Amino acid sequence: MTAKKNGKILIVDDDLSISRSYQKYLESEGYLVQVAENGEEGIKKVEFDRPDLILLDINMPVKSGLEMLEELRKKMGQFTPLTIMLTAYGDLDGAIKATNLGAYDFLTKPIPLEKLRLSVKRGFEKISFSEQVAYILDEEDTPFKSSIIGRHPSMIEVYKTIGALQGNKATVLITGESGTGKEVVARAIHDTAAKGSPFIPINCAAIPENLIESELTGYVKGAFTGANTDRDGKLEAVKDGTLLLDEISVTPLEFQAKLLRIIQEKEYFPVGGSNKKIFNGRIIASTNVNLKELVECGRFREDLFYRLNVVSIELPPLRDHISDLDLLVLYFMKKVNSNMNSSVKSITKEAVDYLKTHRWPGNVRELENAITKASINVKDRVLTRDSFNFLERESGSGKDDSDQRSKSFFDLFGELVSLKDIEKKYIEHVLANTGWHKGKTSVILGITRPTLDKRIEEFGLTKDE
Numbered sequence: 001m002t003a004k005k006n007g008k009i010l011i012v013d014d015d016l017s018i019s020r021s022y023q024k025y026l027e028s029e030g031y032l033v034q035v036a037e038n039g040e041e042g043i044k045k046v047e048f049d050r051p052d053l054i055l056l057d058i059n060m061p062v063k064s065g066l067e068m069l070e071e072l073r074k075k076m077g078q079f080t081p082l083t084i085m086l087t088a089y090g091d092l093d094g095a096i097k098a099t100n101l102g103a104y105d106f107l108t109k110p111i112p113l114e115k116l117r118l119s120v121k122r123g124f125e126k127i128s129f130s131e132q133v134a135y136i137l138d139e140e141d142t143p144f145k146s147s148i149i150g151r152h153p154s155m156i157e158v159y160k161t162i163g164a165l166q167g168n169k170a171t172v173l174i175t176g177e178s179g180t181g182k183e184v185v186a187r188a189i190h191d192t193a194a195k196g197s198p199f200i201p202i203n204c205a206a207i208p209e210n211l212i213e214s215e216l217t218g219y220v221k222g223a224f225t226g227a228n229t230d231r232d233g234k235l236e237a238v239k240d241g242t243l244l245l246d247e248i249s250v251t252p253l254e255f256q257a258k259l260l261r262i263i264q265e266k267e268y269f270p271v272g273g274s275n276k277k278i279f280n281g282r283i284i285a286s287t288n289v290n291l292k293e294l295v296e297c298g299r300f301r302e303d304l305f306y307r308l309n310v311v312s313i314e315l316p317p318l319r320d321h322i323s324d325l326d327l328l329v330l331y332f333m334k335k336v337n338s339n340m341n342s343s344v345k346s347i348t349k350e351a352v353d354y355l356k357t358h359r360w361p362g363n364v365r366e367l368e369n370a371i372t373k374a375s376i377n378v379k380d381r382v383l384t385r386d387s388f389n390f391l392e393r394e395s396g397s398g399k400d401d402s403d404q405r406s407k408s409f410f411d412l413f414g415e416l417v418s419l420k421d422i423e424k425k426y427i428e429h430v431l432a433n434t435g436w437h438k439g440k441t442s443v444i445l446g447i448t449r450p451t452l453d454k455r456i457e458e459f460g461l462t463k464d465e
């Protein structure tokens, strides 16, 4: 790092002949230098000229160096210029006081010019380093009050909708790419409107298709093989709270018809039972698939879609509200520090600027993971541009490279091949990308789950561990 060009220095010393010789020397080194004869004049010059660095004699008439530094600290706090004390030999007491006042370095008179040059140079290195820091975490900072972070207009719209849901039990549809915060928003709706009652999230893709209904409504003894006792479902357990049906897009059409009835009638029967039950909670559905498209290709009931879509919240991908990245980075630095007991203190501007150029296909979740990963290997408690090198390795240049992507897909084959070969490769590709999530895979491929199972068997596909 080089010394700051034209950095401003103020020399405060009652011995003018010494000040002048330092001034001449430091000016020849490229700095802009002012002098003052005592603490009082020094303070005026600091206020007027805003030097970057002060060379401050301790013993002076009218106002001493210590008094001047103390006054500056009171007035300017952390914006006090970096201060190097010029002390008389053996003035230990003065040195201790100056340290307590935050002086950066001490030079004992008489000062060889080379020593002066080095200390000033190091001082400016420190200044330019701290200028590069974008954010410093302060333990005293007030903690984030909300669990949803963001001030972009699209996020403000989200908050407004959450607010409007306070006095009712309207059904809500939350859409957005993976990792955009759909579950966070569902929880916020619940916390605003029904705190104290249960919040139950169900991942529809994780439940076998034929068990989804009974999971919700419960069942009576003997309703199906294995139903050895009566059992309450989630609709019962959630009471007047909130049921989140995550990945609603993968549910079978027959279940969608039942769900529509529950939402409309606010009542249901357990599987195999004839005792009507009342539901007075709220249902929130979420999905990262475009439901409208599924409706068009007959894989999602249109009537249910419109019923769910009465109140809808569309969460923007992170790249569309990248101005929120600064706040999110700070939030996750704090979160990581408290969850993992790490001690990240700051992040450089260069790092934040770099994070803003990344495409974030995994959205806020990917950002959180990146901050966590970088914090584990942090050096000197500062996150730098290099702390995030892994992002480049994980996603090529991190920029939009769809050209490259389509090329690499056909590169997989090397030569011209049959449609069957492409089908096999493509199914394998989607399975790998969804982490062998068969529900999601069949939605993406536009085929039913039994068809997917048949293909997996036919092509002999297996999950790599």
Ligand SMILES: Nc1ncnc2c1ncn2[C@@H]1O[C@H](COP(=O)(O)OP(=O)(O)OP(=O)(O)O)[C@@H](O)[C@H]1O
Binding pocket: 147, 148, 149, 150, 176, 177, 178, 179, 180, 181, 182, 183, 184, 185, 287, 288, 364, 365, 368
């Ligand atoms: N606006 C936000 N403010 C703070 N944290 C957020 C925000 N959005 C997302 N997160 C965090 O990102 C992670 C992913 O969020 P969430 O689980 O809500 O995403 P999702 O949209 O449900 O993703 P998926 O579709 O993959 O289920 C969580 O750790 C969450 O705390």
Ligand SMILES: [Mg+2]
Binding pocket: 182, 183, 246
């Ligand atoms: Mg989710």
